[in-house]
Amino acid sequence: MSLIVVGTMAFDAIETPFGKTDQIIGGSATYVAYSASNFVKPIQQVSIVGYDFPGGEMADLQARGVQLDGVEIVKEKKSFFWSGRYHMDMNTRDTLITDLNVLADFNPQIPDAYQGAEFLMLGNLMPRLQKSVIEQLAQRPRLIVLDTMNFWMETALDDLKEVLTMVDVLMVNDGEARELSHEFSLVKAAKKILAMGPKFLIIKKGEHGALLFHGEQVFFAPALPLEDVFDPTGAGDTFAGGVIGHIARTKDISFENMKTAIIVGSAMASFCVEKFGPERLKEITKEDIDKRLAQFQELVSFDIELV
Amino acid sequence: MSLIVVGTMAFDAIETPFGKTDQIIGGSATYVAYSASNFVKPIQQVSIVGYDFPGGEMADLQARGVQLDGVEIVKEKKSFFWSGRYHMDMNTRDTLITDLNVLADFNPQIPDAYQGAEFLMLGNLMPRLQKSVIEQLAQRPRLIVLDTMNFWMETALDDLKEVLTMVDVLMVNDGEARELSHEFSLVKAAKKILAMGPKFLIIKKGEHGALLFHGEQVFFAPALPLEDVFDPTGAGDTFAGGVIGHIARTKDISFENMKTAIIVGSAMASFCVEKFGPERLKEITKEDIDKRLAQFQELVSFDIELV
Numbered sequence: 001m002s003l004i005v006v007g008t009m010a011f012d013a014i015e016t017p018f019g020k021t022d023q024i025i026g027g028s029a030t031y032v033a034y035s036a037s038n039f040v041k042p043i044q045q046v047s048i049v050g051y052d053f054p055g056g057e058m059a060d061l062q063a064r065g066v067q068l069d070g071v072e073i074v075k076e077k078k079s080f081f082w083s084g085r086y087h088m089d090m091n092t093r094d095t096l097i098t099d100l101n102v103l104a105d106f107n108p109q110i111p112d113a114y115q116g117a118e119f120l121m122l123g124n125l126m127p128r129l130q131k132s133v134i135e136q137l138a139q140r141p142r143l144i145v146l147d148t149m150n151f152w153m154e155t156a157l158d159d160l161k162e163v164l165t166m167v168d169v170l171m172v173n174d175g176e177a178r179e180l181s182h183e184f185s186l187v188k189a190a191k192k193i194l195a196m197g198p199k200f201l202i203i204k205k206g207e208h209g210a211l212l213f214h215g216e217q218v219f220f221a222p223a224l225p226l227e228d229v230f231d232p233t234g235a236g237d238t239f240a241g242g243v244i245g246h247i248a249r250t251k252d253i254s255f256e257n258m259k260t261a262i263i264v265g266s267a268m269a270s271f272c273v274e275k276f277g278p279e280r281l282k283e284i285t286k287e288d289i290d291k292r293l294a295q296f297q298e299l300v301s302f303d304i305e306l307v
Numbered sequence: 308m309s310l311i312v313v314g315t316m317a318f319d320a321i322e323t324p325f326g327k328t329d330q331i332i333g334g335s336a337t338y339v340a341y342s343a344s345n346f347v348k349p350i351q352q353v354s355i356v357g358y359d360f361p362g363g364e365m366a367d368l369q370a371r372g373v374q375l376d377g378v379e380i381v382k383e384k385k386s387f388f389w390s391g392r393y394h395m396d397m398n399t400r401d402t403l404i405t406d407l408n409v410l411a412d413f414n415p416q417i418p419d420a421y422q423g424a425e426f427l428m429l430g431n432l433m434p435r436l437q438k439s440v441i442e443q444l445a446q447r448p449r450l451i452v453l454d455t456m457n458f459w460m461e462t463a464l465d466d467l468k469e470v471l472t473m474v475d476v477l478m479v480n481d482g483e484a485r486e487l488s489h490e491f492s493l494v495k496a497a498k499k500i501l502a503m504g505p506k507f508l509i510i511k512k513g514e515h516g517a518l519l520f521h522g523e524q525v526f527f528a529p530a531l532p533l534e535d536v537f538d539p540t541g542a543g544d545t546f547a548g549g550v551i552g553h554i555a556r557t558k559d560i561s562f563e564n565m566k567t568a569i570i571v572g573s574a575m576a577s578f579c580v581e582k583f584g585p586e587r588l589k590e591i592t593k594e595d596i597d598k599r600l601a602q603f604q605e606l607v608s609f610d611i612e613l614v
Contacts, residue, residue: 088491089491184395184396185533185534185535185536186532187532187533187534188534205515208512208515208516209515209516209529211532218532218606219605219606219607219609220529220532220606220607221607221609222516222527222529222607225493225494225518225525225527226492226494227492227494227495228492229492256609256610259609259610260609260610260611262609263609263611293611294611296611297611298526299525299526299527300526300527300528300529300607302526302528302563302566302567302569302570303563303566303567304567304570304600304601304603304604
């Protein structure tokens with residue numbers, strides 16, 4: 001039940017109304033791996049880092065069952081670095097610094113040992129590279145999940161539309177769904193996007209939860225109301241890791257099981273925001289996750305009583 | 308199982324990105340009555356109108372079991388009139404006109420025939436008047452629900468705080484909860500507001516659903532994702548009518564039943580926004596409501612599978 005995860009492994013520096021970090025570990029593939037490794041092993045990581053990415057972090061990931069054969073280490077360059085500042089609502093942020101560094105040269109190569117993977121999580125990257133990964137796989141995975149962002153809709157729309165025809169699940173936030181579809185109503189947006197290729201569409205709404213669309217069906221997963229949101233960085237990737245981790249563990253790609261996967265993703269994301277960076281994700285246990293899943297169940301369960 | 312509803316009966320003129328109305332029927336008590344009358348009879352209405360409020364509308368309400376003994380008709384004045392324009396997101400609006408007319412003289416009087424009511428819904432009004440209604444009741448209702456708005460937090464905070472000590476359920480939107488508590492986190496806001504008196508707090512988040520807080524417990528009701536939101540006017544009052552209507556019908560004021568009530572309120576609100584004014588609320592049948600409640604059940608139900 002192996003899972004390939006493609007994305008960035010990077011450094012972030014984050015400012016929120018509640019605190020500030022120096023350079024800490026970040027990157028989409030990092031968060032996905034920390035999250036998904038609670039559910040499935042091995043995770044076959046594909047990424048690129050510079051000489052400065054800590055060996056200790058690599059060792060932590062390996063100890064969690066993350067294979068690093070597909071992580072290219074560039075000796076003469078630095079790792080990708082992003083710095084941002086969150087506003088009070090924690091839903092909006094300003095990018096302060098984007099140093100691509102090694103990411104400018106990223107041309108993901110799938111190691112032979114990764115061939116035959118059943119599940120593929122394509123983190124947010126240039127759509128052309130996402131397509132290249134799919135094309136390198138001798139056998140199509142049972143489920144391909146793709147994350148993307150507004151930047152690619154504005155600079156590489158044709159490539160994005162092409163890769164959308166090749167994947168099963170698209171994950172975007174509400175603003176991106178509106179931008180991609182030119183529809184304000186998320187229900188209308190979902191119809192248009194599903195017509196572009198993916199069988200499932202997940203629209204992430206941050207503190208307002210997430211919607212899952214599939215044909216005429218729709219499911220809503222709430223976000224857990226939290227006393228404090230400390231740092232939302234990586235919450236979307238952590239959500240993705242929970243979703244694909246649950247699917248890879250259960251090997252069931254039905255709509256019913258996808259619903260549970262969205263709840264698992266939401267539960268994982270609720271941990272992520274409790275501390276800076278992936279710190280909280282490194283601490284949590286199976287018991288913590290089970291307890292939180294039960295909280296989600298309680299949060300939305302009610303007895304229907306017809307009039 | 309009688310229910311007293313106090314609030315405005317009025318005219319609105321509405322502009323949205325999708326259309327525009329001349330003067331149509333509006334008012335908080337109107338929407339509450341149209342919504343709650345699907346669940347409970349009689350509804351004992353307390354309001355004030357001018358000479359221009361249509362007799363046909365009064366007859367429609369009476370036919371639904373709404374008693375109008377407590378509705379004062381002022382022969383020489385016009386009814387309250389509000390006009391507003393919604394922005395594209397339908398969550399924000401500009402007020403264009405507020406003509407208080409009869410509302411400037413509103414001093415609600417509870418008719419003798421209304422004494423002994425078990426449930427009381429206090430629509431958004433000057434807190435002093437809400438308090439006066441409670442004080443006029445010889446026997447305290449089993450459940451008192453209060454709606455209010457930011458305007459009273461800014462102009463009559465002491466009166467509002469006093470009436471908060473006298474009610475069981477407070478209903479506000481997210482912005483108002485933040486303003487009242489001076490907390491950005493809704494979980495922290497809820498703790499502070501529950502300490503002000505109400506045993507239950509409902510925070511309405513429009514298209515993002517509603518939260519119910521009670522002691523340490525929390526419940527979340529989603530909004531139904533709709534293809535088109537035509538006119539959000541009255542959605543909050545329609546929600547309130549569904550909540551109090553369900554409670555009055557079942558006479559069960561437990562947290563468990565309050566959860567179901569919030570779902571019923573959300574279902575009723577989802578009808579309200581489908582047409583201008585209370586038009587859609589006049590059309591729907593018991594079957595429509597049951598079908599929509601089942602949609603809410605489907606929207607959030609999932610199988611929890613622990614890791």
